[in-house]
C-alpha cells in the first residue's frame with residue numbers, strides 16, 4: 616500500500632477509521648461524487664465493480680459510424696429499457712438527497728438521484744432517459760422514443776424476450792439488421808441517447824461547474840466525498856485530483872480499490888447503502904442542533 620497523499624503521520628489503518636471519516640463529513644460543506652456502486656442496490660449492475668463481467672460498451676466513434684451501429688445500439692436499448700425504467704432509488708440515493716451537499720456530481724446515467732429528489736445535481740455523463748438529435752441537438756424523452764420503437768418494430772421485443780437484457784441499454788444480440796430506428800421528428804437526423812459515450816467529452820460548462828464546486832471547498836473547509844465509484848475514468852478522477860491539489864480532504868467509500876485511493880484522507884471498504892444513511896443521520900442531527 617502506498618502512503619502518497621495521506622495526511623502527515625497518518626498510518627494506513629487510521630485511513631480506514633469509519634468513525635473519523637464520519638466526523639470529517641458530518642459538518643461543513645460537502646461535494647459528492649457518486650458512481651455505479653450506489654445503484655447496484657437498485658438492481659443496476661456495476662460493470663467495473665468486483666466480479667463484474669468484462670464488457671465493451673459502444674464507443675461514440677462506433678455509434679456515429681453509420682446506421683448499422685445505430686440499429687445495433689437501439690435494438691439492444693429497446694430490450695434493456697424496461698428493466699432500466701423499473702429501477703427505483705435505494706437508501707443510498709435517499710441519503711444523498713438528504714445530506715444538504717453543495718453539489719452532487721454523479722457519473723451514473725440512471726436518473727436515480729433525480730428520482731430521489733437530490734436538489735443540487737450534475738449528471739456528468741448525461742441521462743439515459745433523454746435522447747438527443749445529432750443534427751439539430753433537440754432533446755426529447757426516451758419514453759417517447761420507446762413508443763416509436765415499439766410502433767416501428769411490432770412484436771420485435773417479444774421475439775427476443777429470451778435475450779438476457781442489460782439495464783443500461785445494451786443486451787447480447789447478434790442480428791439487428793431488420794430493426795427499424797426512428798429518426799428525429801423535427802429534422803430527420805439520427806437520434807442518440809443523451810449520455811456521454813466512451814470516446815466523447817463531457818460538455819465543458821458541465822465540467823467547469825463541478826471544478827468550481829470542488830475548488831470552493833478549499834475556502835469553506837469542506838470535504839469531497841466519493842461514494843461507490845472506482846474512479847476508473849478520468850472524467851471523475853480529475854475532480855479528486857483537483858481537490859487534492861487544493862488541499863481539500865477526500866473521503867472515498869467504495870468496495871474495492873479505486874484510482875483515487877492514494878489521494879484520499881480516508882478510504883472505507885464499506886457499502887454506500889449502509890454508510891450514507893448513517894452520515895445523513897449525523898448531519899441532520901448536527902444541523903438541527905446548530906453544532
Ligand SMILES: [Zn+2]
Nearest residue numbers: 748751799802
Ligand atoms: Zn433533429
